[in-house]
Amino acid sequence: MPSTLTEATDPWCLRPGESAALLRDHPWRRFVVLGDSVAEGLCEPVPGYPDVQWADRIAAELRAVRPELAYLNLGLRGLRAHQVRATQLVPALEFRPDLALVVCGGNDAFRPAYDADAVDAELAAMVEALRAAGADVITVGMFDVSHSPAVPEPLRAGIGERMRRLAKHTRALADRLGTLHVHLTDHPLTADPSLYSSDGRHGSARSDAVAAAETLRILGTHLGQPIDQEVRVTGTGAS
Template sequence: MESNSRSAQSYTRYVALGDSQTEGIGDPDGLGGHRGWADRFAELLGAAQPGLRYANLAVRGRRAGQIRAEQLDPAVALRPDLVTVMAGMNDLIRPRLDRPALLADLDAMFGTLIDTGATVVTFTYPDIGGVAPITGPLSPRIYALNADLRTLADEHGVTLIDFELVDATTHPLVWADDRLHLSPLGHDLVARALADTLALPGADDSWRDTLPPVRRGTAEALAVELRWAVRHLLPWIGRRLRGRSSGTGIEPKRPDLLPILA
């Protein structure tokens, strides 16, 4: 792919809002924590624009209303000139979806952040029914949310990265074993998509490239599905039934704007 020839805007204060994907679950940092696409993108941005400071307010398990209640005001207080918002998937996977409330929370976050003068970036979601077939009944919800995200982004002037349209985002290698979180390859894909969208030097659209197929026989495929259900799906259902969240007691990993370290 050819390098991006567009001119990148200069940013000095980047703040990421969201849930487990933005926190970086599925992408271990080798030190007992999590890296993730926001960290990866901040490193790319910091290399292109020295002096960048970066905060990550995301916490795993948070729904859009919680992100709005817990992260929006602290984000505004940091006076960012670049903000990313990834929110809504934890609402969609709950048995009961309050769609009007979800859209109201997204609308309020986008409006408030755009009013600060910051560049705001959000994302549509890939169809997780293509990642875990048992979640196929959630596909209509995802397509509906993506349509709403496109409308809200257009209304507010938010930059939208449309992952629904990219085949690579449902490739098995892009997802961790639990199929709820991105793998290191998936987090890298999102970071490169952001770099391309914001025209960072050296960025290109190779994140859109089709990945080679993973071929399994019927018996192997069934065994993979069974292991996933036992190791990940059933424990997740158990936590939901007990009213527990993976984010209980978790604080943002990077609540303050800090320099990007080599």
């Protein structure tokens, strides 16, 4: 990443006025986030990018349209999918959300014994309960952190295979259950080292900015707002 690049000039981030257009007249008033450290917001600062994590960015943009929006982030680092469901689903439902973001499974996929079907079952249970309660649900195929320079070379192939299996399964689950799915795993920047933190497990402030842009574009598509496909597909056209 060129040292002069900032969020304002990054072609993969939101352009001025884009979020307002995407979320114009959106219906959501109660936004809840469930998940692990990605949901909680562990990201490494990057010069030129505000130190604001992904879910907080989404909430801020939703509030820019509806200042009364209530926001609850239950995300907690280190949790596996079954722990997210066991500890967060009940309080999430008690919050009475109409929009929910569910992101977990990464801690499962980091383990060689990753059980994709078991993680699928946990994700499905959360999504189905939230949908039954009347919430639109966002699911995520995360950036492939095996590209992080901090991941030891001997571990890179195995982690990458499992992260991509998690993303593939989550996308299939999203198709089956009708979620608003954000697929970051095959994003053109996924192999860019600037997206990852020095711990080899999390993202940077840049990755959170890019993820927020992609998430808001998915929400805009759901709302029927026009999306600039040149920006989305090629990353060109940013101000």
